[in-house]
Amino acid sequence: MAHSSPGSTTNGKPRVIVVGAGFAGLGCARRLAKVDDMQVTLLDRNNYHQFQPLLYQVATSQLASSDIAYSLRKLFADDENVAVKLGEVATIDAAARSVTTADGDVIAGDAIVLAAGSQPNFFRTPGAAEHAFPLYSLDDALALRSRILGVFEAADRDASLIDQGALSFVVVGGGPTGVELAGALADLVEETMAEEYHDLAVTSVQIHLVDLGPTLLGPFSEDAHEYVAKVLGRKGVRMHLGVAVTEVGAGHVTLADGTTLRTRCVVWGGGIMAPAVAGALPDAQGRGGRLTVSSDLCVAGAPGIYAAGDIANIPAPDGSALPQLGSVALQSGVHAADTVMADLSGKPRSSFHYHDKGIMAMIGRGAAIAEVGPHRHELHGAIAFSAWLGVHAQLMTGVRNRIDAFVSWGSDYFSKRRGPQILDHADAAPIDWDEDRAPPLATTGPQQR
Ligand SMILES: Cc1cc2nc3c(=O)[nH]c(=O)nc-3n(C[C@H](O)[C@H](O)[C@H](O)COP(=O)(O)OP(=O)(O)OC[C@H]3O[C@@H](n4cnc5c(N)ncnc54)[C@H](O)[C@@H]3O)c2cc1C
Structure with missing residues (x-):
């Protein structure tokens, strides 16, 4: 009431x-x-x-x-x-x-x-709100985790689903959200899935990162653009730059250059509003x-x-x-x-002045990039990660008083290889594999030699 x-x-x-x-x-x-x-x-x-x-x-x-x-x-x-x-x-x-x-x-x-x-902005991209996974809240992160684990489990049971895009991931948006997610996904595949899925051809995994702009991490410097592209390339991430996503379906993504990517997991880091x-x-x-x-x-x-x-x-x-x-x-x-x-209290107001902490992003384990200070001094690798940790520890003090656990997690995360993770909630993001199924190969068109 x-x-x-x-x-x-x-x-x-x-x-x-x-x-x-x-x-x-x-x-x-x-x-x-x-x-x-x-x-x-x-x-x-x-x-x-x-x-x-x-x-x-x-x-x-x-x-x-x-x-x-x-x-x-x-x-x-x-x-x-x-x-x-x-x-x-x-x-x-x-x-x-x-x-x-x-x-x-x-x-x-x-x-x-x-x-x-x-909130996420899908920019009216057909199908994006229905089929893509945004990453803005804890609920979003849990749903996405379930979908990632769900496709691995499904492909492990039935390898023919790989042709339906089971092991193909499309990350939309080359800003910090997309870059960090793509890097972490590549780490997950290499460090965890390859060890835990004995029967699965984990090498079939494809991670696509799509952005409308010509570079990743647009607000960063030219050097940073090259660094992030190099790190992600080394991790096996395939980059599609300067091309828009025109449609997201239950089993595919279409790009403006005519490319169709079969996938059952589209991550939307394309913008906010x-x-x-x-x-x-x-x-x-x-x-x-x-x-x-x-x-x-x-x-x-x-x-x-x-x-x-x-x-x-x-x-x-x-x-x-x-x-x-x-x-x-x-x-x-x-x-x-x-x-x-x-x-x-009837006192005069004052203007807000932002104390700029710089901009930074993690590109998976072992790689980070930061631009700090008034002249945007650029840092890469471990030192950039330390800057990331410092700024985020400070943010954490706005939330909790104890930040030591956060800092020790950070050093552990950056420097050490962690053991296989426990994968749960696999049933929270069900997939209808019959929806938007790819046509069987070579059933139409001229016979291939
Ligand atoms: C994936 C991701 C990664 C990011 N990484 C970084 C980073 O590394 N460094 C950095 O500095 N920034 C980062 N950002 C940006 C940063 O998180 C945001 O700028 C910051 O959280 C904004 O804080 P806020 O308090 O304005 O909003 P939020 O943190 O979004 O908080 C808004 C709150 O309002 C609540 N709410 C919303 N609508 C309603 C309603 N109608 N009624 C009641 N409650 C409501 C929500 O539940 C939420 O708790 C990232 C953002 C995302 C999405």
Whole structure:
């Protein structure tokens, strides 16, 4: 049953509603939690925070879900002024400063901070939303892992399925998500599957990486483009650059150059856009459907509403928008809390300044790339991995206080070969092998000599 909670009523303390418990929402809620005369309601559709930078490792059976998901109630157990609520926000009433959940609950406050992240963008590619596996949430990673394991199990039982694309993987998108996933998949095949599937011709595995642009990791330097192509090439990944995916079917992917790739596992890392809830403030939506915010993170034309992280187009000093990155989200979430506190106490606001941590990506075990510092100094290999670990350990402090386990996992991951992994949930992504079946070879057309 719907209920309404008025704002400003909890012992006379102002109430701030934070929508989303990603890096931005956690940064914001943690900052506000330190202020005793503030009441915070933290709403998320999940009862956990998910550490997105490592989703690809869950998808490729290198980490368990509990390694990258943290209970929100545990994180705020000691903060009496933070109420964690499980719920999906469906609409926002900016004038009333209230949100309504998909279950019909109405929660009102004195300020609302929107930190609902992004969602995958399939760019209206026919069949992509139905057949491709995005990699944006823990649920996505678990579904993808099941599909990866499912095709190996099926091909192991029936080798004829290899002709139906059972061991062919297509990764769409040559940004960090696609590159990291393709590299980790190649590692999984080489280090684990080759050892565990004795009857299977694991050498038949094909990993295709497709991108519309002419290079992988577009925002990186020329050298970086060459480095990543070389590393992935060495791992056996086949690259299709400068070509669009025009259709995704149950058993194939079609490219704009006419190529058809038979596959039962398409990973979509092709792009992101604003989450559905941003549509509740249509007048404030800008590029990618994201919310336009001022430099102090107030949503344009909606007093009392603030936005941080991926959901916002946060102005950069050069007039563009800051990228969708964990460190931007964490820092802007903290700043949004400061702006809220300034507004509620009648003090002047300050502008948000992003402390740039650089850009980086892991290209499978043993290889990483980073561009750090104001002049984008480029690092490769182990030293780039150390930079990756440092930045992500810092992100982790926004989530948990203990980062030693994370750092020790990191060194272990990078330097040592790990044993075979336990493969489970194989039944969570069923495959109908009769759907979109390839025609038998040589049944049509002229006879081949
Ligand atoms: C696969 C992948 C790898 C990445 N790797 C890196 C990396 O290595 N380094 C890096 O810096 N960045 C990386 N990023 C980007 C980074 O993860 C994001 O920029 C960052 O998570 C954004 O934080 P956020 O808090 O804005 O959103 P999110 O982390 O997406 O959090 C949004 C939260 O809002 C919740 N939510 C959404 N809609 C609703 C709703 N309607 N109601 C209630 N709750 C809702 C979600 O459940 C989620 O918990 C990666 C992203 C992906 C997808």
